[in-house]
Amino acid sequence: MPRRTATMLASTLVLIALLCAGVLIKVPYSEMSPGPTVNTLGDAGGEPVLQISGRKTYPTSGHLNMTTVRVTGADYNMNIVEAVYGWLAHDNVVVPHDTLYPDGKTEEQSTQENAEEFSQSQESAKVAALRQLNIPVSSRIIVSSVIKDSPSEGTLHAGDVIKAVDGTAVKEPQDVAKLVTKHQPGEDVSFTIVPADEAKAAEKAGKEPEASEKVTVTTAKSPDGDRAIVGIQAGTDHTFPFTMDIKLADVGGPSAGLMFSLGLVDKLTPGSLTGGKFVAGTGTIDDKGTVGPIGGIEMKLVGARAAGAEYFLTPDQNCAAAVSDIPKGLTLVRVKTIADATKSLDKIRAGDTAGLPSCSAS
Structure with a gap:
């Protein structure tokens, strides 16, 4: 066999061997890619994303799209070839597996x-939207969950309204933990509560729960230290003056909160919030209307632009990452609160885009 032919054959065999090794050798990485976007003002799965009853609504136009990211599953075993392709691909991001599934999470x-x-993001979106419109929302601190075999099991129940701890009124969920941890393990804590069934009955009647009772729970030592615990998770429950439902399947996480809020504001107010423009965005939102950061911002920008978005509402804390690679034709708009977002939408609707708050690398 001629030397040149032998050399080419050997090189081909080595290349095949390397490719086989690349396919067979698994690496601890996962991949993120742009997911679908959904117009919160429109339909999904054959029904409106935002459904409101018991309150007058108004026609809307344009887009207020929430954005998503696709990720590989926890059991997906990426090989070297796929990892290299993902690193080189512009629209995908390869990240350590533990970034998406920490501590062996399934x-x-x-x-x-x-x-x-x-x-929870849906609940906060409703609260933020109504408060932005100065529509009253009733709130109360409740027992969100009770840990099995904890001191509270059988005494406190999910849905119980917590009025006070040791006689001190609670206004935020974190107040409960602060008051409990003032005790030493083994000491008693007194809770003033409205039982869940009575609270539900009052809510159904359109009233605030009033009748309360006192229950005592003996604290235990936390598994990770010497602090006192009772084994409950406190949360906030709200009563809305009318019904709002968010219908969107196969979506998870808190990052659509801002766009849900804006969609509700648009439907509950005369005129179009976007002026017919295509606006997309992302961001968590809390009951006070503060917009928080999210993951996968680069992927969401790509997905939004591919869907046709011209403007992207970007959480302030994601701006530095977002400006590193902005898709052509997409304008980033920096937001810190829902109020910021509505003011920017006013400018977009009026064509005053020069005055929009922009993202920077710092």
């Missing part, structure tokens, strides 16, 4: 956590 656990965060 896909089921991640899905459940995302579902819970999505549900």
